[in-house]
Amino acid sequence: MSNDLSPKERMAIDRVHMPELPADERSTNFEEVNLGLSADQALSEAQRCLQCKTRNCVAGCPVGVSIPEFIDALACDDLPKAAKILRGDNALPAVCGRVCPQETQCEALCVRGKKGDAVAIGYLERYVADWAMLHPDRLLKEAKPEPTGKSVAVVGCGPAGLTAAGELARMGHQVTIFEALHDTGGVLRYGIPEFRLPKEIIDCEVAVLAELGVTIECNVIIGKTLTVAELTEDYDAVFIANGAGLPTMLNIPGENLKGVYAANEFLTRVNLMEAGRREDSATPILQRDEVAVIGGGNTAMDCVRTARRLGAKRAMIIYRRGEAEMPARIEEIKHAKEEGVEFVMLTAPIAIVDTEDGWVSALRCQKMELGPADDSGRRRPQPVAGSEFDIPAGIVINAVGTNANPLLTATAPDLKLNKWGNVVADEEGQTSIPGVFAGGDIVRGGATVILAMGDGKRAAAAINEYLKR
Amino acid sequence: MFEVVSNEILAENLHKMVLVAPRIAKARKAGQFVMVRLAQGEERIPLTIGDADPAAGTITLFIQAIGASTRKIVSTPVGGFIRDVAGPLGKETHITNWGRVVCVGGGVGTAVLFPLVKALAEAGNEITTIIGGRSERYVILADELGALSKNLLITTEDGSLGYKGFVTGPLSEMIADPARAPQAVFAVGPVPMMKAVANLTREPGIETIVSLNPIMIDGTGMCGGCRVQVGTETKFACVDGPEFDAHLVDFDGLSDRLTSYRKEEAARHAAEGCKLAKEVAK
Secondary structure, three states: OOOOOOHHHHHOOOOOOOOEOOHHHHOOOOOOOEOOOOHHHHHHHHHHOOOOOOOHHHHOOOOOOOHHHHHHHHHOOOHHHHHHHHHHHOOOHHHHHHHOOHHHOOHHHOHHHHHOOOOOHHHHHHHHHHHHHHOHHHOOOOOOOOOOOOEEEEEOOOHHHHHHHHHHHHOOOEEEEEOOOOOOOOHHHHOOOOOOOOHHHHHHHHHHHHHOOOEEEOOOOEOOOEOHHHHHHHOOEEEEOOOEEEEOOOOOOOOOOEOEEEHHHHHHHHHHOOOOOOOOOOOOOOOOOEEEEEOOOHHHHHHHHHHHHOOOOEEEEEOOOOHHHOOOOHHHHHHHHHOOOEEEOOEEEEEEEEOOOOEEEEEEEEEEEEEEEOOOOOEEEEEOOOOOEEEEOOEEEEOOOEEEOHHHHHOOOOOOEOOOOOEOOOOOOEOOOOOEEEOOHHHHOOOOHHHHHHHHHHHHHHHHHHHHO | OEEEEEEEEEEOOEEEEEEEOHHHHHHOOOOOEEEEEOOOOOOOEEEEEEEEEOOOOEEEEEEEOOOHHHHHHHOOOOOOEEOEEEEEEOOOOOOOOOOEEEEEEEOOHHHHHHHHHHHHHHOOOEEEEEEEEOOHHHOOOHHHHHHHOOEEEEEEOOOOOOEEOOOHHHHHHHHHOOOOOOOEEEEEOOHHHHHHHHHHHHOOOOEEEEEOOOOOOOOOOOOOOOEEEEOOEEEEHHHHOOEEEOOOEOHHHHHHHHOOOHHHHHHHHHHHHHHHHHHHHO
16 A cells, blocks of 8 residues: 555545543543544544655654654555554654653644644554554564673663663663562553553553563662662663652641642552552552642643542642643643543642541632743732632642652762752763763653653663763 | 561561561661562552661561551461562661660560661660560560660560550659660650650650651652651651651651541451451351
8 A cells, every 4th residue: 555645635634533432431430541543543644644854743752753754654554664663763652652742742843733733643653553562473573683792770660761771772782670669660650540551551561671681670779779889880881760759748738637648649559559449459549529639730630530530529620820821731631621620720729728637628729810921931820819718628639740859869979960959961861970871850850751751762872872982 | 579588476466577688688777668568469568677687688577467468468478478578768777876875665666676776786875775565465575675785674554564554654764863864765666655755855855766657658759658747847758767856756647647548448457357257268
């Protein structure tokens, strides 16, 4: 099959809609919401790509996926080729096809988006990646790289670490990943709920790395079990990608009441420990009718939609700016609304209150209005005098962000940190210690999966150069 | 996987388990803990490292089996395996030569006290150890702690061994006596005991350190579940602790947070009991 439609024919095709589980059905379970495209839908969507020479979409991708090329292969119905191109550029395509904010990256720059809808690049990426997982026998064999005899330690098994490990293994280096938790995936497993990213996807992507010869050691906390200094002794290079740290506290009264969770605790209980999802789950989770989630990012959306699935009758997002200012992906906001999540905008928490029994009973808030733009370019929220009011809630979840993780850096005195405690690294991930590179949230503070993956990919290239010296 | 090389019962529901964990044995310092998960699907439980033998590559855990998860952990036989043990976590105890030090242990806290007493003795402190228990059969490690201490005092609530009453009895006598008053106090045990000790030493201004065991999930500074109010600050026991200045800890807040899952745990207890009863019936 060839991909030789005229531009006019391509322009005549409408953007595909992602098939989804009905909102009323899915809001009571943890099944994946997006069902994936059918073969016909994928083919038709692939034909919408104009195969333009400017390739703006590629510039919008933090890992530089050869987007027009894999879409062309897909449009030619050559899935093995499409998979080879995609997997050659992206270590975790099935993850990215699900959780990347395409609307602000590749799709934002798509020529077709100037007049109408961008090509659904994310959906197509997912389609090809899922096909590859289901058809291992039809994948084009990768040539086994010549072993270089060099070894690299990767700290953290999240998106940055997995990406770097995959790249480095393909370059012929012997890679060992050290993971602090008892399972792989980092934030992909403990943070992102199954309704967005099923755990078997992570298992499959991790299995690909194992096939490449990557060793993963769980239950090893770098900075505690072993230090960075010990790693630099035993390995030729080190990549630090140990992720985010402790939650940023709200610093309002009542934060230590029973029923107040930081987002990471709530999500880790449910995602990693399966609390509330299996009847015999050993790890408990509180379940209440009214749940208030503070924050407007993807983590807040994950928390509120999880709370809804655990049975909350009122699951609410409390955000101090307006909906237009929310950092969450458009799709997450849309899905949350469909599932009955309430959005309480221009509202800031000022206290968490109880009924003198130590249990949360309400979130005390004040109304906000938007003033002039701040440093981030978003309009700064200002309190409206005399607008205090209480939102009844049995659980309050703080999803405003995280601070730098201190465990590794506390025992690595030579590692230069910025004033927030994040590791200082240049564009290529080089830190203040020769041979030690870093990327992802430990460098950026709270960011996205794909930015962490971009760091992993760039750092792997830099490590490869370093190891040749 | 971490092999169990010994598993002794020290007292009712109190086990001493030795595990093969060479990296942890080598890295571990007094006051630190590990996160333990018996098997797939089980809870992550924080447990203080009681002792370690770096040469043999083993660590010792003292485990009070009162919850469903800890009971399963202690039922692992010698030669069996624990799936996940991660650590050492938390800060090491600040050890210095204070001079006279009183170490107070209550219940399983007595076991947590053991590595502290050992490290304090090695630093040349003159140690009085006070062990408290409900009755004689709950008094543990008396010989081991006695060997490291200048004086060993035992208190039981029913008077079946040593002083009748609480650990605070002999402690307040010592504080009142200028010849015996300590320069520092370490207390590990139930929250009410640690609170009572803190109240005794606050006014005379005796430096007092407690080791806390709040709710934890990851233990690596991520979830924030272990937060404790210390003075005007919210601290995280897993990275800032588990030891804190007793005079600044909000013990009431800590006690209250520890009851967060009482209902859920009771339900699990009941369910586990049911399952056990069914298995026995088979």
